[in-house]
Each structure stands twice: as C-alpha cells, then as structure tokens.
Amino acid sequence: MTGMADGRAQRIGEVVLAVEGVSLSFGGVRALADVSFDVREHEVRAIIGPNGAGKSSMLNVINGVYHPQQGTIRYMGREYHDMDPHEVAASGIARTFQNLALFKGMSVLDNIMSGRNLKMRSNILLQALRIGPALREEIEHREVVEEIIDFLEIQAYRKTPVGRLPYGLQKRVDLARALALEPRILLLDEPMAGMNMEEKQDMCRFILDVNDQFGTTIVLIEHDMSVVMDISDRVVVLDYGKKIGDGSPDEVRANQAVIDAYLGVTH
Amino acid sequence: MFYRENGQFKSTYASDQQMLPILQDRIFMAALLVFAFGAVPFVVSDYLFLSLVIPFLILALAAIGLNLLVGYCGQISIGHAAFMAVGAYAAYNIALRIPQLNFLVVLVLAGLIAAAVGVLFGVPSLRIKGLYLAVATLAAQFFTDWLFARVKWFTNYAHSGSVQTAPIEMLGWKIDAPVEKYLFLLGVLVVFTLIAKNLVRSHIGREWMAMRDMDVAAEVIGIRPVYAKLTAFAISSFYCGVAGALWGFVHLGSWEPLAFNLTLSLNLLFMIIIGGMGSLLGSYIGAAFIVILPILLNQAPQWLGMRVSTAMTSHLELMIFGALIIFFLIVEPLGLARLWAVGKEKLRLWPFPH
C-alpha cells in the first residue's frame, strides 16, 4: 500500500481543475457558499463533510448539472461557465452517482457500452444497416469495454440486466460506465456508501488501481471519513456549504473545525 | 426444452453480437420467414388478407415506429396518427404531382417529410417531459386533423375532402390482388424491422434507452439530449409516415380527413402497451391483438348464438380495451412480449425452473 502511495506521489502534477468562489442556492436554500479548491493531475482528492454539507451539489456544479450563481470553474486553464453535462463529459470529466443511476433496462455490457457513445462516430444510416464502420466500431469498443469488465472483475455478470445485481456490484458497474469514457478526471459520489467492509476494501482497491494504472485524477466524495483518509492525497472538508478545511489527511484530522463539524455525526 | 446450446460458443465479438446468437433461434426465424413468404399466400383467403393480415402488417410497422419513441426513448406521444396522416397525404400529393415516381421512392419521401414534421413537434421534448409532452403531441394530432380537413391543396381540392389513390404500380408490377399487397407489405415490414433492430442494438439505440432509463445520468456520460430525442422523434415519425402512406395507398385506397384521428393514435399506444414497450416483437403482438380483438368481438356472439347490436359490440370493445390496458399496466407492464421472453428463458433452462 505505502509502496503504491509513493508510486502516486511522484506522479502528481499541475492543477487541472480549480473551483473558484462557487456559490449555489435553490430558491432561498444555500447549498454552496463561496467554495474554492483545486485538484492536481493524478491525485486522489477527497471532498468530505457531514450529510447535507453540499458535497453532491459540488459535484453537480463541476459536471454541469447545476449552474452556480457565482464563481467559476477552471479546467485545464480554460474557464467554463454554464457548460452542459454532456459538454463537460466530452471534455474528459466522468462521474459516478451516489444513489445508483444505472440504466435499469439494459444489461451490464450495454450500460458500460453506453459510456463509449462519445467516442462512437458512425452515422445513423450505417448503424441502421449495421455495415462496415458501424459494425467495426461496435466491435472495437466492445474490446475496450471487455478490458474494463476484466479490470473490475465483473465477468460473471456481463449479460445480466443491471437491475438484478446486488448493490455492491451495481456500484462497480456504475464505475465501469464512467471508466468507459476514459476520463481525465473521475468524480466519485460516495462510491462506498451502503457497502459492507469487504466491498469497501474492494472499491478502495479499484479506485487506487484506476488512479495508478490509468493515471486518472480522482475526486471523490464521502461522508464517512475513515475510509477516505488512507486512500486520498488531499482532502477538502465542507460543512453547510462552506469550506472548513483543506489539506493532507493528517492536517485535516488535526483541524479543530473539522472535528467539531463531525462531532455527533454517526458513521 | 428445444434448446441445445452446448458447443455454441463464440470466439469472435462479431458472432457474439449477432442478432440471433442461438442456433435454434436462427432456425425458428428462418422457418417463420419461409412460412410467411411461402405458405401464407396459398392458405389465407382474400377476405382474411383484407380484413386482418394487411391492416395487421401496416399497424405493426406504425407500432414499431411508436415503440422506438415511447418504448425505447421514453418520450410519450399520444398523437402519432398525426405523422401517419402526414405520411399519407405527403405520399398522395407526391404520387399525384410526380406520377412517374417509383412508389418506393414515394414511400421514402413521405417518410422523410413525416420525419421533418416529427422533429418539429419533438422540439418541446427538449424542454418538457412526460405528461407535458403528451399534450404537446396531442397538439400535433389536432393540428394535422384540422390541416388536412381544411387546407384544400392537400386534398387536391376534392370537394368531399376525401382523397382517392391510384393502385400502386412499380417496375411493371401492379400491386392489386390481396396476395400481392400482402407480399409487398411483408417485404417492407421485414426490411424495416431489421433496420429497427439494428438501430436499437447500435449506439443510437443505447442512447435512446439511456435517455429513457435515467436522463440525467445519460447526459452526464456525454449523451446529447437534443440529438438522442430528436433522432428518436425523426425515425419514429419516419416509420409512422411510411405506415401512414401504406395505410392510405394499400389498405384504404381512399380516405376521409379523419382517417387518422385521435382514436388511431390511442390504438397505436395500446398496441405497444399490450404488446410490450421497448420490444419490437411486442409491436407485432400488440398490432395483431388490436386487429383481431374487434373481429373476435363481432364473431363471438354469433358462435355463442347470441344477438348483439353493433353498437353494443363497439361499447364492449371500448370496455375490454380499457380493462386490458389497466390489466397489463398492473400485471405485466412490459406486455405480452415479456411473457414470451420469460417463456423462452424457461425453455432454455428446462427442466429447471431458474
């Protein structure tokens, strides 16, 4: 494990994503208040905080589901404003969801394949006749997807409808679908929520492997500190929409504000 | 039970992704086609062709069209007869104004025009969902109803408002006899079914289903809602347009403005509910069901030796349709096609239950 951490530490690079003074509110309700932090290439960046701290809102802002009233997001130097989710995805940011957002009506394979659509080019006519490029494309992307299936060890469920899978596995499929985008940055929304210890360990392993083998930058949300601390390089702490801490796991652990925020928060 | 899958392993993705991966299914499908093309023409009477088979084939096509939109892309439409109407009148006018054009070309053009109109009425789907969209599509229904009833140009100034089509002739083949009509329609249907099947198992199909199952997630993985929804509308309307043209030219021959009214739209909807949302097979089953049921209701009393007024049968029909819709939505939301699929699974696992 430490060996791996070192392996990562050497490769951490420049800032790729910077959130600057983002504020977001629904009607009267304030979800985020002037939040700023940055994410460096190849690092594992955690956003933690008690339930309702605005973590998910933060992700939704980053990948364009919500548009903040104030503040900007700078991605690879370029500032983006009111980008729609699919544009964000196209620019190399993928994500998973807290409460599974898989495509219930499709098989595991199709769910992951759908993550490849951005890279599929053949036009409708070719698809309709399923000839030449369209057919080749289907096969090429199938190959990529199979690599991912192999990577996340879900071979046995390839053709099962996702609805029939146990929760833990569905989480894995969700991750697989995100990986299919070959993202530069991967946003994980409570990847370990509702998992048993063993599943959590597996998920940690997968997250580290992704970061390690594909060099993917990872931003993950958790409300349960314990898991996050040993896999992330830097941690942002939100509470009631405000940033109350930012730094290495140890610094954050020591941070009084954080401790207070977490007092009484059950795990 | 009939399945013997040992040794049917796939060593290439192409073979793994083929339409019917299981040998026994391929055999069955082949037999079915041979039967449909080879045997049916000799065994079925002209009456049955005209009253049952031909309407079934055309409605199946329309149902497939609607299913692509509602069942696969999850965009509800209560006004799809409108696009059939567009197709029918487009074909009528094209054939009328450019007589020398091959009918197949006319069909395609009619479909394209319907597709264009479909996209137009699909635009609201970008802002609104579910119920609101239902109303938007109703607008299409009422508008086209009015358009073709009132704008004389479309009906070539026929004072009755109803239009007459010349029998179809292409490449010297005069499609006149019921059997010929049947074979022609069957050919068209097979091709269009194949195309639909290809679409739904290509990435466009996956984009539609993604939209249907979880639109936010779909957009987050990079699917463009505009593209996904409008293509669905376009292709769906294209299918209905073609179906409409066929309905007019092959089935009706001549029709009044209200031949494509709300009732037809609702019937299409019922076909895919009863047959099965998101299933091409379901479109067929549903169409068959909707075509056969009224005829059964008309015949049944006589078999039972009862005297029932036509009014009564039409009321019964309404009631039974209504009851069935509710029944299916409650008991098997995925329709008869689902039952078929389950049965097939059971046969594959036979003698085991699961």
Add this chain to the structure above:
Amino acid sequence: MSEDLSGLDTFPKLLLHHTKVRPERPAIREKDLGIWQTWSWHRFAEEVRALACGLAAHGFKRGDHLAIVGDNRPRVYAAMCAAQCLGGISVPLYQDAVAGEMAFPIQNAAIEYAVAEDQEQVDKLLEILPQCPTLAHVYFDEPRGMRHYDQPQLMSCDKLVEIGMQSYRRDPAFLETEIAKGTGSDTAAMFFTSGTTGVAKGVVLTHHSLIDRARAAAEMEGLTDADVVLAYLPPAWIGQNIFSYAQPFVTGYCICCPESAETVMSDMRDIGPTYYFAPPRVFEALLTQVSIRMEDASAIKRSLYRYFMEVARRVGGEILDGRSVGAMDRLMYRLGDAIVYGPLRNVLGMSRVRVAYTAGEAIGPDLFRFYRSIGINLKQLYGSTETSVFVCVQPNGQVKADTVGPAVKGVELSFTPERELLIRSPGLFKEYYRNPEATLASKDAQGWFHTGDAGYVDADGHLKIIDRVKDVGKLADGSLFAPKYLENKLKFFPFIKEAVAFGHGRDRVCAFINMDMEAVGNWAEKRGMPYSGYVDLASRAEVYDLVRECIEKVNVDLAAEPEIAGSQIQRFLILHKELDADDGELTRTRKVRRLHVGEKYATLLDALYGGKQVVHVEAQVRYEDGRTGSISADLKIRDAKTFPAAAGRKAA
C-alpha cells in the same frame, strides 16, 4: 488413431508434429474478455518456442526444474512444454495451496525457475523466498497489480517472451536441436502427491510413460483432434494434467480454459466438451444441484421428471450399453430423452460428451447410474500419479457400478497375500524424487508397483478396490475393518459430506460425520426449521436422526457381508465444522487424513468410545479471508442400531 506418431517420443516432438499436421486447428481456447480466445497449434508452438528460448537465455538447461503454479491458462501449459523443449522438467504446483505447502517441492528439487500465474501466486512465492534461496527467477503471466513489485527475481512472461524472440532470431536452429536431443526416457514432469500420509513425494514421470499411457487410453476410446476437453481442475494434479496436456499432445484435440472459477458451469455449457473427467465429488455436487433445483420446479415438471427418471433408471443404462430392451421402453426413453434427459444434459453442459471418466475415489452406485441413465457415457477408471493414471478403464458396453474395469492394454495386475494390488505397466513412474527408500518401498526389483490399495479381480476380469491396505485394519475381535469402504457407503447419502470411521484395534466401530450443509440446509428449510448456522444446524436432534437413518441403512448392507458385518457403526457424532484441506484434515484432492483427524479430535474419539452422551469442543477455525477464530460447541453423541450378520452370502 490414423496418423503415425512413431519416433515422436517426447512432448516437444509431438508439438512440432501438430504444427506440421494441423497448424490451424485449435490447441487451446480460453474464455477471456468475453469470448473464447483461440490458440491454434501454430500459435501455441510459437509461444512455447519464445518461452523456451527466453528460459534458455536465462540459463535454464537440461535437467533443470521449472515450477509452475497457476490455474488452467494457455501460458501455464506453454511453460510446461517450454521447459521440456530444453530437456527440463515441469513441476506443476497446486495453485490453491498455501505458501507453506509450496516450500517443500521447491526445496526438494532445489528449483531455480518458477512461472506464476498472477499476483496472488507471486506473493506466495515471495513469502517462502527465505526458505527457498535457490529460487532465482519468477516469471508472472498476469501483470495486473505487479507494477510496484521491484524484487530482482521477478519478470513478466511478456518480457521473457520478448527476450526469447530476440535470442530465437539470433539462433533459430538452437531450439530444434535442443528438442532433437530429447528422448522418451527423459524425465518430463514431476508431480507432488500430497499423499494421504501427509509427507509429499515428488513422482518422477518420463515422456515415454506419460505418452504411452495417454496414447493407450486415446486409442481405446478412439479420441481424435475433433474432441474437446474443459480444463477446470488444478493442472498440478495428474488427473487434469493427463487430460489437458498429455492426451491433447497425443491426439491433437483442443482444451478449453474457463474464464474464472465462478463461471465454470456456464463456460462448460458454452463449450460442451466431448471428453470429460471429474472426481465423484463433482458429479455428486452436480446431482445435488439438479435435485435441489428440481425441488423448486412446478408440480407438472416435477412429476414429468420423476416419471421419466424412473424410466431411465429402468432402461437407460441398458440402452447406453447397447443391450436390447422392450420396444415400449425404448419409445418411452426416446420421449424422455426429448423432454427430460436431453435438456438436462444441455443444462449440465454434457450434450456432446462421448466419454466421461470418474476416478480418485469410489463413486456411489446411484450417482453413477444416474448419469449413465440419462445417456452420459460415464465410466470409472483406476490409476494414480505413479502409474500415469491409466491402469484400468471400463470399456464401452461393460460398465459396472462397483468395479473400475479391466486392465488397459500393456498393464499387468497382481496381488499380495494381503490383497494388495501390484501393477506393472509402461506408465510406471521412474522414482520418488530424492527419496530412494520410498521408491524402494513401493517399487520392487521385478518392477511391480505396490499400490497400497486392497482389492481383487472379479469374474469378468474387472478390478474391484475395497480400501487402502494400511487402512484395512482389524477390530479387537480380529474381524476385518475397512474404514474407507464404510466411509464411502456413508458419503453416498446426499446429507453426508464426509465421514471418518474408527475401529482398528477397538471393540467396535464409531464414526465422525460431516453433514452436507447445502443438502441438509435445504432439508431444514423445507421443514421450516430455523437455524443460526452450521454449528447450530449440525447439533439439531432432527439432523442427528436424519444421519442415524443413513447409518442404519449402511449397517443393513454391512450385515449382508459376513466378512465385514462386524464393522457396523455403533456410535457417531456430527462434527461442528467441515473438514478442510486448509486445516490439514483433507488432502488437496479431498481425501480424509484419518490418522490426523483422529489425533486432532482425540477428545471426541475418547468420548465416542468412553460412552459419553455429550462432549464439549473448542476449535480453531480459519475463515475464507484468512482470519482465524475459535468456536465452541457441545456435540451430542448418538447410538445407531446394528443388525445380526446374515450368514452364508460371500462378501462382495
């Protein structure tokens, strides 16, 4: 077999032969990335060549040993052949063995080179590195997770292949000449038998012995390169090795490697092997599954199933053996085949099986008949690592549930006065590696191998095995006591997974029983019997009664065989945990280590004979995830009814 293989006296030579005769025929298929990736003989040979050249470049030379630890993978088999190309010896090790168990073979043969499938295996090898200083090269196939390993001994197979290709380009002739140097009398492989006694021995087998036996059996069954085998058991076990290495090399047929352990069943359904091998426990597990799944079937299905299985039980075997049965029966069987047996074979993945073998231990007669009755040509064979497997095989048409068939061509059988079976055959092993006394003890001057099995040849020349000679003991009153024989009879009941019988030198026979969690659990649920877990269920009075009935049935049979009527089981208890290879209670091939168990559970044994009704037990258990915990329980002890010996009839 049509083609002429004379002069092809080593596996590498056979490989070259196939690359000439059938370069594009499949040699190995592996379910990987969702499809069956296929290696033609040509491609397989290239892989072997690259690996061999690579090994040579790293100094691997004639007589060196190559340890191979991994599941069934093309590379694993390629590695075996690569070692043999260089005149080396492949030493496959059990991939499910714990690190400690790997130390002995490596030390014993002072092994320098090892091929490991993946991170898991590499970790084990690294763990024992301190005890095995000789181990200098470890090549891993699957790079996943290996990125941060920096031990000098490690190298990926891909790298090795690369190196091999380079040195091959430098000197293309090298390997050909190396292969040419090999002769049949060279050692081909070494298999470590965990041995029921516990001390592992390295069984040295030559190319000739393996090839000769593989060919004899292949000819007998008429195997061709059109046959297909599913390789799903440990390659380190001679049983799997002969079917997935020796015989394909002789006949050129294709072996298929499943995607993963949990997909074996579906992969088997995909592939539909034509030639199948499994130890009885596998067939047993399958049958248990079948009956359990049928339980949930609709009433109509169940009655259909019951009816036609009855028909099959009556005439299925005869029809398979080609004996004549009534037209009506034949018709009914046809019908049954269409709606029950056929589909059943299909879901079991056995539609295409021409020949299925079982061996390793005795198989329950009912179990055996079941498979034959539904049209699967299941046969028993007798053999061991020391004999390159094939000693006796039941020929088509003369299959009996209680024998293992007549001797295969080239094999001589003989018996000692103590009924110990002696074997002389071209397939006999050369020696136990660096263990002359053991070799001497089991292989005498005349070249007879002392099997240690007690048995006899029946009227039709079929061999029948009763038990291990050393286990055949005597009760205090001097009457014969054959524990294995009892245990097998017990294990034939679905509710009993394992049984350990004691009685040697004692006044009566007692037994430990291991219930079958799946079957008994199901039985309990059917009765709406709540239970918290294994220990709880095992201690239920109902379960005890269930087991007692089984035991008493056995006692009835035993009573009918005067010679061992005295061995009727009088007292028993149900163990609080499953006997487990990891706890040293079973061998890797899941044979009970009776002595070890006896010592480990001495207190229980004393209680049994001490006439106690209850005994308290504290025990260490090792969970799947490696953690150990202790469980304590009060085990009941029950008596079973025994029956007066029926006089007259001769013992079977």
Add this chain to the structure above:
Amino acid sequence: MLKNVIGKNWPVLTLGVALLGGLLAPFADKSTMPGFYVEVLLGGLMAGVLYSLVALGFALIFKASGVFNFAQGAMVLFAALAVARLAERMPLWAAILLAMAIMVVLAWLIERLVLRPLVNQEPVALLMATLGVAYFLDGFGQTVWGSDIYSIELGIAKEPVMILAGLFQGGILVNKEDFVAAIVAAALVLGLAVFFQKTPTGRALRAVADDHQAAQSIGIPLNRIWVIVWSVAGFVALVAGVIWGSKLGVQFSLSQVALKALPVVILGGFTSVTGAIVGGLIIGVGEKMAEVFLGPVLVQAFDLAGGGIENWFAYMLALLFLLVRPEGLFGEKHIDRV
C-alpha cells in the same frame, strides 16, 4: 431593478403582451363593433369558465395523486348520461344527487382497482392507466345509459336576452342559460378554491400533493384522500356534464370536451388551482377571439374549407407556452436531483 424583473419573467411578459395584442387586434379592423366585440368576449369568458371547471378536475387529481387524469372527459360524459337518464324517472335534483352518489362509488372503484395497484409507478404509466379508464367508462357509460343523444332540462329559458342595451348600440345578446351556467361554474370554482385553501381536508390534500411519504408519516390516510379527490373530480365532472349537456345535449362528443381542458392545465400549471381558473379564461377567450376574428382571415388567406381553428388553437397556444415556460403560469419549477 426593473431590468431583472423583466429578466426573470420575460416569457410571461411577452405572452401577456401577445395576448393583449390578440385582444386588441380586432380593432385594427374599423368595422368591428364594440358591442359585438364585448359579446364575443363574454362568450369566451363563459366557455372559459366551463373549461376551468373541467381543468380543475385535472388539477385536483394531479395535485393529490400525481396522476394526469385522461379520464376526466369520460367522467363528464358518464355523469351527464347518468343525470340525463335518471332525470327521466325522477326529479332533476334527485337525479343529480343519485348521479353524485354514483360518481363517488366510481371514484372509490378507480382508487381501489387502478390507482392502488399502480402506486408509485412512473407518471406515464398512470397516464396510460387513465386512458384505459377513459375507454372503459366511455364503453360502460353507453352500455348502461344508452348511446343516443339525450337532453337535460334545467328549466331555464334558452331564449337570448338583451343586456347593456344602453351601453352599446344594439346591445349585447346573451344566452340566459349560458349566463346562469357561467355563474354556477364560477361559484363552484370559487367554492373549490376556498375548499382547498381553508378546510382541513383541503390542507391535508395539499400536504399529500407536496410529499406523499411525509403526508403519510404525519398520519394522513393517502387512500382516503385519493378517494376524496376523485370524488370531488367526479363532482366537478358532474356539474360540467350537466351544464355542457344542457347546452349541447348529452352525447359521446361530450367526452371530447375534456380534451379542451388539457391546454388549460398546461397554461395554468398542473398543480395550481388558480392556474386552472386563469388558464381556462385565457383559453376560452383566446379561442373565441381566434374563431371569430382570426378564423375568417385565415380562411381568406389560405382559402380553407371553413375555419374551425378552435380545434387546435388552444393546443398551439399551450405548446408555444410550454416552450417559453414549461412549468406553466402558476406551477412550481422542479430541480433535477442526482
């Protein structure tokens, strides 16, 4: 200040302007007599009130059970038929009471047999279920009550009366019955509005509408609420049925009337009672205006076979409206949660 007011509400404003324009447009043509104009306006308002009535039925049910009740029209027809046929055997008031009872039973049956089994299905499924209900009711109603054209006699003189003769020359012709009907309808609409805002049941209802689970958790019996709502919807349908019936005669086409109410709820916003009312008036007036003033123009321009634009005008209006303000005039915006 002003700027961001506009910024927020520009769609509504533009629409308002458009409507105003539409209202004033006729005066572009000098020949338009103010008297006639007002007459048309009033006619529109009266029709509008009736639309509101049916729309209210939609809004109620949608608010309380999230169901888009396509069967509203069928209920109108059913109720009208019931009253018409019963009135042949008994005094009108009795017939109406009895019909009301029947509608309650109907509501109960629908809740029991359709809604409960389909609870927390997605809206589209429920919509289709109500389609089924609509079909069933149409068939059932005509089977039970017969399928000819029947009439309901409210005992109000049908002859037109002249009002405001002083104000406009030629005065304004109003059908007395329409007038009464409009009054009744208006009263009913107001009554319901009050019922929702003030009575406990009304409040419970709104609670259910806002959040089913929450409502249940504080002990509001969902199923009973639904029965109530559907009964109220039935009642509304009854009134609408009687009024329309007495006006146009009771016949199958009545069930189509409800289709007119769909654009109304779109315009007003599904969940808003006020919306239903205002929307109804807008549609009513707009439609009449279009029919009377726009229709001829179109016929002229494109040489149509007759006008009849009222068949789609409402829908097109709603459709355009959807594009600028999907949540309708008074409906609340919803946020996608992920």
